[in-house]
Amino acid sequence: MASILHLNVPFRQRTRAARQAALVDRVARERRPHEDVFWLKENAELLNVLETADSRPGEAALEAYAGLYGEIEKRIGFFPQYYRFFLSICLDLEDLGLPGNKGAALAEWVASQGLAGAELSDLQRAEARRLCLRRGVDPVVSDHELDDRLRAFARRSDTFALPNKKAAYELTHIVFYLSEYGRTDPGADPEMIDSLCYAGTLAFLELNIDLLSEVCIALRFAGKTPPPVWERWLSDQVMRFQVMPADRPGGMDDYHTWLMVNWFMDLSGRGGFAHEMPEGAVVFAAPEPNSGPLRELSDCMYNMTEARSPDWTQMRDRVGDRLSDEARTVLAAAEQAVDFGAFFKGFARAGGPGGLT
Numbered sequence: 097m098a099s100i101l102h103l104n105v106p107f108r109q110r111t112r113a114a115r116q117a118a119l120v121d122r123v124a125r126e127r128r129p130h131e132d133v134f135w136l137k138e139n140a141e142l143l144n145v146l147e148t149a150d151s152r153p154g155e156a157a158l159e160a161y162a163g164l165y166g167e168i169e170k171r172i173g174f175f176p177q178y179y180r181f182f183l184s185i186c187l188d189l190e191d192l193g194l195p196g197n198k199g200a201a202l203a204e205w206v207a208s209q210g211l212a213g214a215e216l217s218d219l220q221r222a223e224a225r226r227l228c229l230r231r232g233v234d235p236v237v238s239d240h241e242l243d244d245r246l247r248a249f250a251r252r253s254d255t256f257a258l259p260n261k262k263a264a265y266e267l268t269h270i271v272f273y274l275s276e277y278g279r280t281d282p283g284a285d286p287e288m289i290d291s292l293c294y295a296g297t298l299a300f301l302e303l304n305i306d307l308l309s310e311v312c313i314a315l316r317f318a319g320k321t322p323p324p325v326w327e328r329w330l331s332d333q334v335m336r337f338q339v340m341p342a343d344r345p346g347g348m349d350d351y352h353t354w355l356m357v358n359w360f361m362d363l364s365g366r367g368g369f370a371h372e373m374p375e376g377a378v379v380f381a382a383p384e385p386n387s388g389p390l391r392e393l394s395d396c397m398y399n400m401t402e403a404r405s406p407d408w409t410q411m412r413d414r415v416g417d418r419l420s421d422e423a424r425t426v427l428a429a430a431e432q433a434v435d436f437g438a439f440f441k442g443f444a445r446a447g448g449p450g451g452l453t
Contacts, residue, residue, distance in 0.1 A: 115371070
């Protein structure tokens with residue numbers, strides 16, 4: 097939560113388009129071999145962000161994908177288990193300006209093969225539907241209750257008042273798909289907005305840049321302005337990232353977090369994607385993480401047992417006395433952001449089995 101010193105660093109890649117082109121080149125050509133499934137994941141995410149942010153890296157930059165696009169029917173036919181990655185990449189390349197019109201035939205093939213029907217998750221079926229509908233094909237046309245099930249999950253706000261990252265990420269993606277990445281009204285009712293606010297509160301208490309960025313993006317897609325406290329903190333984190341030359345391609349880093357927070361910056365009108373890309377393989381390094389108070393707060397509440405109360409006005413001082421100074425600072429900021437009392441009713445977990453009151 098400390099103040100951040102911002103420096104005006106001159107870039108050799110002086111324009112936004114030049115930086116985007118360099119980013120595409122490094123992710124497409126330098127970070128991983130094309131046979132690595134993480135190459136598919138990282139490039140599908142990047143192209144999706146560029147397309148939904150209405151960016152145009154230019155046809156020359158997209159030539160990095162010409163080889164894949166040229167044989168994409170062969171790839172998706174042999175690796176149908178990754179059909180969502182391949183279809184997403186194909187559609188985004190076409191919509192970003194790469195010449196070609198293969199997406200419509202691929203969407204028809206995905207539907208004819210019933211690939212969406214092989215998904216166990218409603219969220220994955222929703223993604224498959226969203227992708228195919230970009231070319232006018234509905235692969236789950238007979239599933240009339242899919243949206244209802246997604247909204248029922250998203251409206252259960254109590255789910256998101258408890259630490260559960262899997263559920264929180266599924267919530268943000270439900271809003272992504274229902275809103276067509278901000279292009280249509282997702283029909284987010286007050287309960288869904290509460291769910292996003294609760295998930296964001298937990299992400300903020302954990303100082304989780306990645307998840308909080310996704311929550312803020314989802315709120316904007318739902319037509320809501322995220323709490324200024326969250327957005328200011330995310331804006332402070334962006335330039336603390338480092339994009340550095342890598343000793344060798346591959347390996348795990350903070351690429352996804354970097355991508356999400358810069359996507360947030362772009363969608364909120366704060367710029368984003370300002371880092372210069374070194375030559376060759378690159379690694380994305382997040383700021384050294386501070387210790388968020390979520391673990392402290394959870395431990396404190398657990399150890400109170402019968403003394404727990406869902407009333408935050410009763411618990412504030414009792415909880416604060418047991419937290420570190422840094423945790424109290426973050427907690428005070430979290431209180432400013434949302435209706436913390438409503439969030440705390442679920443987070444307190446008072447009145448559970450065993451006679452808790």
